[in-house]
Amino acid sequence: MALITLRRNFCHLSDFRIRGALAALRNHPINHVHKVSKEQLHPWFCSVQYEPFRIHFHHACYKKFHLQNGNELHPVGEPAFSQGQDWNKFEQNLKNEDEQIFYRKLNEFTSSEEVLSFIKTLETLPDAMAAGALQRICEVEKKGGDQRLPKEILESSVFQALCFQLEREPSQLSNSGLLTALQALIWLHVDTQSSLVLNLVAECQNRLKRGGLEVHDLCVLGESLIRLQGPGCVTLELIIYQLQGAKLEVFTPEDIVALYRILQACAEKVDQHQTFLNTINNFSLSIVSYLSPKSISQMLTALVVLDQAQALPLVIKLGKYVVRHIPHFTNEELRKVIEAFIYFGHNDRFFIKALERHVAAFCLTLDADVVSKIMEYCSRKLILSEPILNAVAETFVSQSEKLSPSQISELIEPFGKLNYLPPNAPALFRKLEHVLFTHFNYFPPKTLLRLLHSCSLIAHPPVNFMGKIFSPFFLQKLQGKLVILSDTWI
Structure with a gap:
């Protein structure tokens, strides 16, 4: 197994000893190693320019280090350590429980610097763990909202050595390590034509053609290629073909959701995959209870995009578990859930009760788009929910400055349609x-007319705005727009 060997207190980059780098030193002159590293490593990250990672060991520094630490020096052409003894020791030290401790430790870190500092203290690191470390670096940077790694991380010798080892020997990686590395690099928006990514993709394709990838591996590869090359990727068809041939019983719930996401990305080919989708929809009924809130939201979104109107039994069952998870959805996940219920026309009194409790408790902290979608749901399904409408009215009074014209209209219109005046109606109007006096010209004409019409329906006609509505300026804005005024509004 290919290893990344790390040593403490080594001068500059010599604290990071890679077996591949040692082999390169034994077989090539120093100048050649400089040339190879410069050619291969520089194009990994197209957005940041930095000096190439040099993998040589300065002879004097190398000698001084080992003499000070009581180590016996070996000629460059001879093994620097007893391979059999070290490998046996390594095999003993990396048992399953040790790997679990390693990954548990990785998950405790909240910054890339902490991960790299931890990696630097280790004696040995197999490729699978190196890929896991790379993935953790990407995860913590992604949580921070950064699209790319900071220059300091890219220039880190430890980070560059991780990437170099993965590029040199992708065939030595396990399926999990290979796909984890590829997925992590894609998250970092690596140049798709870099030698690192091309080597990893080529190795994935070779294993795919040999049929050497399991169901989970196929799902990860499929989503990675969609992000990397788009849904038109030729290899994606082969991945879907192999997934169709697998028994759904061997899929984990997370794999089923990933399969929905892959097919969602190929929505234009839904007719080709409909038979397969019917099978997945029926099977998914048995796994709903095991899905996380995020997975439920993603599955519902996929059903909407794929227009699976025939999957109503699945939507209904998902709806039952949505009730349990409402407090645990993120704003975006909840918005997509409600959007799916609107699309499929799903209505559940238990869902409404749970939604009322959630909105009443957290309305002030909910995203405006989520509140707008909740109001749209109530309006379309004619749900007169006083707790929701009262909470939204209070939110509008306290946060109207943060709302866009379209969001204001979406929040106010349902009051007129449902013919409901909240307790704080005077403050609301x-x-x-x-807001209308201050930002009148920012409201699109059609949106403004709908908004004022809703006010009229609940006995608050826009008397103060009649002059503005029939002004030449406003009428000019209406020209060329199809705006039909109902008899009630006129």
Whole structure:
């Protein structure tokens, strides 16, 4: 197994000893190693320019280090350590429980610097763990909202050595390590034409053609290629073909959701995959209870994109578990869930009760788009929920300055359609009138007319705005727009 060997207190890059680098030193002159590293490593990350990673060991520094630490020096052309003894020791030290400790330790770190510092203290690191470390670096950077790694991380000798080892010997990686590394690099928006990514993709394709990838591996590879090359990727068809041939019983719930995401990306080919989708929809009924809130939201979104109107039994069952998970959805996940319920026309009194409790408790912290979607759901299904409408009215009074014209309209219109006046109606309409006076010209004409019409339906006609509505400026804005005024509005 290919290893990354790390040593403490080594001068500059000599604290990071890679077996591949030692082999390169034994077989090539120093200048050649400089040339290879410069050619291969520089193009990994197209957005940042930095000096190439040099993998040579300065002879004097190398000699001084080992003499100070009581180590016996070996000629460059001879093995620097007893391979059999070290490998046996390594095999003993990396048992399953040790790997679990390693990954548990990785998950405790909250920055890339902490991960790299931890990696630097290790004696040995197999490729699978190196890929896991790379993935953790990407995860912590992604949580921070950064699209690319900071220059300091890219220039780190430890990080560059991780990438170099993965590029040199991708065939030595396990399926899990290979796909983890590829997935992590894609998250970092690596140049798709870099030698590192091309080597990893080529190795994945070779294993795919040999049929050497398991179901989970196929799902990870499929999603990675979609992000890397788009849904038109030729290899994706082979992945879907192999997934169709697998028994769904061997899929984990997470794999089933990943399969939905892959097919969602190929929505234009839904007719070709409909038979397969019917099978997945029926099987998914048995795994709903095992899905996380995030997975439920993603499955519902895929059903909408794929227009699976025939999967209503699955939607209904998902709806039952949505009720349990409402407090645990993120804003975006909850918005997509409600969007799916609107699309499929799903209505459940238990869902409404749970939604009422959630909105009443957290309305002030909910995202405006989520509140708008909740109001749209109530309006379309004609759900007169006083707890929801009252909470939204309070939110509008306190946060109207943060709302866009379209969001204001989406929050206010349902009051008129449902013919409901909230307890704080005077404050609500004073705030609305102030917003309209201040930002009247920012409202699209059609949106403004719908908004004012809704106010009229609940006995608050826009008397103060009649002059503005029939002004030449406003009428000019209406020209060329198909705006039909109902008899009620006129």
